[in-house]
Amino acid sequence: MARRPAAAAPVTPPENITDIDVSSEMETSFLEYAYSVIYSRALPDARDGLKPVQRRILYMMAQMGLRPEKGHVKSARVVGEVMGKLHPHGDSAIYxxxxxxxxxxALRLPLVDGHGNFGSLDDGPAAPRYTEARMAQAALAMTADLDEDVVDFEPNYDNQFTQPEVLPSAFPNLLVNGASGIAVGMATNMAPHNLREVVSGARHLILHPEATLEDIMTHIPGPDMPSGGRITGLDGVYEAYRTGRGSFRIRAKASIEQVTARRSGIVITELPYMVGPETIIAKIKEAAQAKKLVGISDVLDLTDRKHGTRMVIELKAGFDPKAVLAQLYRYTPLETNFGINNVALVNDQPRTLGLLELLQVYVDHRIKVVRRRTSHRLSKRQHRLHLVEGLLVAILDIDQVIQIIRAADNSAAARTRLMTIFDLTELQADHILELRLRQLTRYSTLELEQEQQKLQEEIAQLTAILDSDALLRTTVADELQEVADRHGDDRRTELLDAEAEPAVTASTGPTSGKSPAESDSLEIPDAPCWVMLSDSGMLARTTDRASLLHPSRRRRHDVLRSLVATTSRGQVGAVTSDGRMVRLPVMEMPPVEVVGGTVNLNQGGKIKDFMAGSLQLQKKEQVVALVPLDRVVAVATAAGRVKRVNPDYPLNREQWEIITLKDQDQVVGASVAAEDDDELVFLSGAAQLLRFPASHVRPQGRTGSGVAGMKLSAADAVIGFSVVPAAAAATPAGAVVVTCSSGAETLEGLGQATVKVTDLAEFPAKGRATGGVRAHRFLRGEDHLTLGSAVLAPALAADRRGAARTLPAELVRRDGSGIMVDQPIDAVGSSPEALSSAALSWADA
Known part of the structure; x- marks a missing residue:
């Protein structure tokens, strides 16, 4: 049996191991990666201010025809086109x-017009399949003239398409919209600016190439954030403009307002750049829980798309809003720091640029763009003029031209014959040969000559621009101004010099026992102040006592019904027509300022709005007067009852009854009557006046219905009650009685009325529970008083809206008739000087 041959041993391929230096390889690979990130992703080009992905998005949208006048398309479609043709990265980065x-x-001048949920400062956008987009108007200026050889094009990642190396950028986008990005070993953070200001600075640099940074800063004073706000301290801005690096503080725009009838608050209408309301609220809650912030009762976010940013920070009573605002700036992002780091690509190299250098790079780019565009347009028009001149030659003998073409064996022969006979160039001859017969119908010598003249004029203009550097620069400057006029708007961010912080003294020592925010400086000091109630129901407080006491200043407000001397952290009582007294904290009352000696109570609030919840006024109930809580108060009713109430009020209650009313009676007046020799003065609708000393009424406790004050006839009622200090009552013209009469058939607010002013000293004092004496003689047609009151001189008058009215200067005897007046008088009262003097005397007592 034959033996099988032995299997051949497997052949081992030779080893191919290359020894390399790891540190050298890592250095080379890392540098390549770093260069790719810097050049292709993170840093913007200083010429158009765009990163590659942004540039590719705008270019592809322009290629897709997504102009502002066209409809929106799905964002996913744009992302797909950009990713498939130009940007070899993930779709999330493009979106x-x-x-x-x-x-x-985010951008001062948005370049994309989005439709749908594109997010907010606190929330992200919807997915690209749900949103739609198209080019914004400003994007047209960025991509204009791309088809006129204004910039160089380069191949895409697979050499199938081309893309612009840089966009023409008809405005300085890098300065207008800013930029931010993190590369390898470097980062950029550039602030947005106002388009009009940036264009103004660029135009100045174009027309004055020797301009300095200080010259440019007269046009560009500082950043202009999309969200507005206030930039405090411009030293950092100047440093950044000079060196390319710097920082500044930006604050929210805040105002102190009376957010409710009883609470003041801080209203935020503009936030720092890229800070959202939810972030602010979270930081306020965090600081409050850490005891860094006190004095805040609630935070409301009323921001919406229609009205913009509005955050209301309600404050607790007793805290100084300015001091609380200073703590908010300190502990929350209502004040942030913006660090400028102007790093951008210049000739494919990252550089840190100051403002003047940034503008110079853009100006050089734009001049180059306009020069290339002008050259392209000149070449096009010269080419067209050459063809038109050939047509003019041929059109004069078109029949011979047609005969030459018909007789020629081929197009080459026809071209040669046309060039020889009519002295045409090859281009002109080819153009004639390519004409269709139907095109000959629209050609005429006149039209061609007009086109020739227009082309010659345009060529002359374009040639002049290319031949003159000054004219070229003027053209660039004019085009920039057109863009600014079309897209520019007013500045949003306020620029402020370094401000002194509001006085906030933080007690941080170990013995203080208080956090910085709990320092007493946050609380409003218990300073003397006035509380005012006008006859039209306006309530306010002011600390400007000196102005109220100044006798030479006139005040354009309605008649004061009450003026109480108290302190900022004190309390006053509001006496109502239903016989109850309501405790009101002074701190929660709306403050007003005295400007030029004028107290504008319209800055205050309505007393009925101030009294809310359990303190709310009932139907037909009114506040009769404000009184101090530590003085004896006299109260009178329409039925003629009177009561002096001792100030033994409950400390743990907000309201209580001070007089028991019977048979639908109501309180008509209340005032301090602490001295026994003070005069109590009643006036009835039947024109009877009664005055007697306060000693005739013994002070009582809160319960009880008082005693008889004035005896009234049937159907008569008390319409006015006053307490006049004894010194004023005994002094001639120290106090006066003002009465206004009318008839039963006279419509309210219409027709004439009679008004009488009489010295109170003319009225004799009578005993308590008597009918008094006549205070006004009625004329024919008059049968009752519509108004009557004893006030400290000089008396003031107003109508129901608070407008001042003039009282007769002549004093009439006590039983005399009134003087006819044309304008209605609905309220009378003492002057603020007299009221304040009386209030101070009561307070000192």
Missing amino acids: DALVRMAQSW
Whole structure:
């Protein structure tokens, strides 16, 4: 049996192991990776201010015809086109870049017009299959004239398509929209600016190439954030403009307002750049839980698409809003720091650029773009003029041209014959040969000569631009101005010099026992102040006592019903027509300022709005007066009852009854009557006046219905009650009685009325529970008083809306008739000087 041959041994391939230096390989590979990230992803080009992905998105949208006047298309379609043809990276990176270019809070001048949910400062966008996009108007300026050889094109990643190396960029996009990105070993963070200001600076540099940074900063004073806000301190801005690196602080725009009738608050209408409301709320809650912030009762986010940003931070009573705002700036992102790091690609190399260098790079790019566009247009028009001139020659003898073409054996022979006979160039002859017979119908010598003249004029203009550097620069500057006029808007961010922080003294020592936010400086000091209630129901407080006491200043507000001297952290009582007293904290009342000696109570609030919840006024209930809680108060009713109430009020209650009313009676007046010699003055609708000393009424506790004050006839009622200090009542013209009469058939607010002003001293004092004396003689047609009150001189008057009215200057005897007035008078009162003097005397007592 034959033996099988032995199997051949397997052949082992020779080993191919190459020894390399790991450190050298890592260095080379890392540098290649770093260069790829820097050049192809993270850093913008200083000429158009775009990263490659942004540039490819805009170029592809322009190629797809997604112009602003066309309809939106799905964002996913744009992402797919960009990824498939130009950008060899993930779809999420492309979509994120597209979304950012559509967000008005991220870019000062958005380049993409988004339709759908493109997110917010606190939330991300919807998926690309749900959103739609097209080019914004500003994107047209970025991609304009791409078909006129204005920039170089380069192949895409697989050499199947071409893409522009840079966009023409008809405005300085890098400065207008800013940029941010993190590369390998470097990063960029550039602030947005106002288009009009940037264009103004660029035009100045174009027309004045020797301009300095200081010259440019007169046009570009600082960044202009899309979200507005306030930039405080411009030293960092100047440093960044000079060196390319710097920082500045940006604050939210805040105002202190009366957010409710009883609470003041801080209203935020503009936030720092890229800071959302939810972030602010979370940081406020975090700081409050850590005891860094006090004085805040609630935070409301009222932001919406229609009204924009609006956050309301309600404050607790007793805290200084300015001090709380300073703590908010300190502990929350309501104030942030923006670090400028102007790193961009210049000639494919990353460089840190100052403002002047950034503008110079853009200006050089734009001049080059306009020069190339002008050359391209000149070449096109010269080519067309050459053809038109050939047509003009041929059109003069078109029959011979046709005969030559028909007689020729081929097109080459026809071309040669045309060139020989008509002295045409090869281009002109070919153009004539390519004409169709039907085209000959629209050619005429006149039309061709007009086109020739127009082309010659355009060629002359284009040639002039290319031959003159000054004219070229002027053209660039004019085009920039057109873009600014079309797309520019007003500045949003306020630029402020370094501000002094609001006075906030933080007690951080170990013995203080308080956190910085709990420092007493956050709380409003218990300073003397006034509380005012006008006859039209306006309530306010002011600390400007000196202005109220100044006798030479006139105040354009309605008549003051009450003026109480108190303190900022004190309380006053509101006496209502239903016979109850309501405790009101002064701190929660709306503050007003005295400007130029004028107290504008319209800055305050309605007393009925201030009294909410359990303190709310009932139907037909009104606040009669404000009184201090530590003085004896006299209260009178329409039925003629009177009561002096001792100030033994409950400390743990907000409201209580101070007089028991019977038979639908109601309180008509209340005032301090602490001294026994003070005068109590009643006026009835039947024109009877009664005055007697307060000593005739013994002070009582809160319960009880008082005693008889004025005896009234049937159907009569008390319409006015006042407490006049004894000194004023005994002094001639120290106090006056103002009465206004009317008839039963006179419509309210219409017709004439009679008004009388009489010295109170003319009215004799009578005993308590008597009818008093006549205070006004009625004329024919008059039968009752519509208004009556004893006030400290000089008396003031107003209508129901608070407008001032003039009282007769002449004093009439007590039983005399009134003087006819044309304008209705609905309220009378003492002057603020007299009221404040009386209030101070009561407070000092």
